[in-house]
C-alpha cells in the first residue's frame with residue numbers, strides 16, 4: 544500500500560515579507576513580487592490596426608534564486624470591454640550575480656525564448672531582457688527576437704515595453720503597458 548500523495552510542502556512566496564525568505568540574488572527584482580494589472584496598446588507593421596489590451600503579470604519565488612513569471616493578456620474594445628483572450632506566457636527568470644538575468648519564456652503560440660539581460664533594484668526596479676535564442680514549433684510565426692523592458696516608477700507603476708523582430712521585420716515596438724499592483 545502506498546501513502547496518498549502529500550500536499551506540496553514548499554509553497555511559493557508572492558511578496559518579500561512572505562515565507563520562504565527570498566534568496567539574496569533576488570534583491571534586484573524583489574519589488575516585482577506579486578501580481579500586477581493594467582492596460583496597454585500594441586502595434587506591428589504587419590497588422591492592419593493597432594489594438595488595446597489588458598494584462599495581468601505575476602512574479603513569485605520558492606526561496607531559490609529564480610522567479611516564476613506568468614503573464615496573460617486579453618484584447619479590449621474601444622470602451623475597454625474584453626473581446627477575447629490574447630497572448631499568454633510563463634517561464635523562469637534566473638538571477639545571477641551582479642543583477643544578470645537569464646530568462647526562459649514559453650508561449651502557447653509555439654515560441655520558446657531564452658533571453659538575457661540585467662535587473663537593477665537600487666531605485667525601484669528596471670529589467671532589460673533581449674533575445675539570446677528563440678526556438679519555434681513547426682507552425683509558429685517566425686519570431687527572430689524580442690526585447691522586454693520593465694521599469695518601476697516612484698508612484699508604483701510598472702511600465703512594460705516589448706519590441707519584436709518577426710516575419711522579416713526588424714526589431715521594433717509591439718507593446719507598451721502600464722501596470723499597477725493588485726491590492
Ligand code: HEM
Nearest residue numbers: 585589590594596598616629630654684686689707709718
Ligand atoms: C501582452 C502580450 C501580447 C499581446 C496583447 C499581443 C497581441 C497581438 C495581437 C492582437 C496580434 C494580432 C493577431 C491577433 O489578433 O492575434 C499579435 C500578433 C503577433 N504577435 Fe503579439 N501580443 C503579445 C505578445 C507577443 C509576444 C511576447 C510575441 C513574441 C515573442 C508576439 C508576437 C506576435 C507575432 C509574431 C504576431 C503576428 C503578426 C502577424 O501575423 O502579422 N506577441 N499580437
